[in-house]
Amino acid sequence: MIYTSPAIEAAIEALSSLPTIGRKSAQRMALHLLRQPPEHVEKLASALTTMRAKVQYCATCFNFSEEDICPICASPKRNHRVICVVEEPSDVFAIERSGDYSGVYHVLHGLMNPLEGVSAGDLKVKELIRRLDGEMDEIILALSPTIDGEVTAQYIARLLKPIGIRVTRIARGVPVGSELEFVDDATIARALQSRVTA
Amino acid sequence: MIYTSPAIEAAIEALSSLPTIGRKSAQRMALHLLRQPPEHVEKLASALTTMRAKVQYCATCFNFSEEDICPICASPKRNHRVICVVEEPSDVFAIERSGDYSGVYHVLHGLMNPLEGVSAGDLKVKELIRRLDGEMDEIILALSPTIDGEVTAQYIARLLKPIGIRVTRIARGVPVGSELEFVDDATIARALQSRVTA
Numbered sequence: 001m002i003y004t005s006p007a008i009e010a011a012i013e014a015l016s017s018l019p020t021i022g023r024k025s026a027q028r029m030a031l032h033l034l035r036q037p038p039e040h041v042e043k044l045a046s047a048l049t050t051m052r053a054k055v056q057y058c059a060t061c062f063n064f065s066e067e068d069i070c071p072i073c074a075s076p077k078r079n080h081r082v083i084c085v086v087e088e089p090s091d092v093f094a095i096e097r098s099g100d101y102s103g104v105y106h107v108l109h110g111l112m113n114p115l116e117g118v119s120a121g122d123l124k125v126k127e128l129i130r131r132l133d134g135e136m137d138e139i140i141l142a143l144s145p146t147i148d149g150e151v152t153a154q155y156i157a158r159l160l161k162p163i164g165i166r167v168t169r170i171a172r173g174v175p176v177g178s179e180l181e182f183v184d185d186a187t188i189a190r191a192l193q194s195r196v197t198a
Numbered sequence: 199m200i201y202t203s204p205a206i207e208a209a210i211e212a213l214s215s216l217p218t219i220g221r222k223s224a225q226r227m228a229l230h231l232l233r234q235p236p237e238h239v240e241k242l243a244s245a246l247t248t249m250r251a252k253v254q255y256c257a258t259c260f261n262f263s264e265e266d267i268c269p270i271c272a273s274p275k276r277n278h279r280v281i282c283v284v285e286e287p288s289d290v291f292a293i294e295r296s297g298d299y300s301g302v303y304h305v306l307h308g309l310m311n312p313l314e315g316v317s318a319g320d321l322k323v324k325e326l327i328r329r330l331d332g333e334m335d336e337i338i339l340a341l342s343p344t345i346d347g348e349v350t351a352q353y354i355a356r357l358l359k360p361i362g363i364r365v366t367r368i369a370r371g372v373p374v375g376s377e378l379e380f381v382d383d384a385t386i387a388r389a390l391q392s393r394v395t396a
Binding site: 054 | 202203204205206208209211212213215216217218219223225226227228229230231232234236238239240241242243244245246247248249250251252253262263264268269286287288291379
């Protein structure tokens with residue numbers, strides 16, 4: 001049996017719940033924090049709880065936001081006639097990082113997966129439809145090039161066809177089978193530029 | 199300019215201060231925490247602040263401890279006639295993990311480095327000498343096989359020689375130039391077994 005203090009053990013266990021953090025990394029983090037001034041640890045802890053308490057979904061695009069309407073949806077500098085549809089808030093981060101997009105977003109919060117029983121009703125699809133009006137120029141489907149991404153993109157494209165809005169998909173510059181979140185900025189920029197009609 | 203909410207940005211920045219966590223990993227962690235129930239985030243935050251508030255140094259061995267005397271130093275099951283001298287609390291974790299050691303520890307909190315002006319006075323060396331009495335069987339120097347580790351081990355070995363206690367060093371089963379903390383358990387166990395007189 002390995003000895004650690006219950007308080008250190010509790011911190012290691014809590015840190016291990018973070019994505020990609022195994023027990024050894026969590027242990028390193030805990031020991032690192034024990035060397036910091038208490039104020040530093042307090043600041044980290046309160047940054048996390050403050051974030052969780054303040055941040056909600058934007059009522060328009062469902063990205064994370066501190067306000068009812070997120071700064072992108074509220075910005076007069078963004079092109080509100082173009083909506084880029086993504087799976088997760090992390091994909092908004094990725095596309096913003098590419099610096100190649102000036103429209104707005106719509107976060108589905110998942111992808112359809114018939115085998116696992118995830119249907120369009122579980123995603124923010126009807127919320128997307130509700131946003132559309134005669135003013136809309138284009139819907140860009142920027143979903144991961146996986147099977148679930150394909151299914152969801154085809155479903156939304158078919159749904160939007162009768163409405164008569166131009167629906168495009170980002171080009172397969174992105175490696176098939178990868179997660180959009182991890183694609184490099186240049187590739188994302190290129191895939192946006194060479195998007196094709198769905 | 200990439201948009202993130204100030205609260206998310208503050209959390210990402212705080213998480214980036216953790217060892218081995220870059221901006222992208224910190225971002226992944228923040229977005230992960232935003233998907234958790236607020237209670238989960240509160241629990242993580244309070245585990246960190248509680249740990250920092252409760253944990254101090256053991257008055258005997260200077261390992262991290264919630265009590266004045268740590269459970270290892272307080273345990274009648276450990277052999278108090280053998281002290282294993284290590285650089286950092288993380289090395290105690292590593293040696294305990296190997297399951298091959300039943301003595302007690304002494305944490306130096308650093309290694310001597312003449313070039314950077316770190317001398318024996320900056321480490322818990324005199325606290326080690328103070329612990330020694332006629333009852334002592336052996337001091338095991340389990341310091342990283344780096345130049346600083348060598349310098350420190352030789353200094354302590356020379357210091358202890360007149361006292362007449364057996365001083366050993368863990369064998370060079372551990373790859374030269376590596377950090378002890380990252381060595382695998384089996385190698386640490388073997389290095390302890392084949393320790394040699396200093």
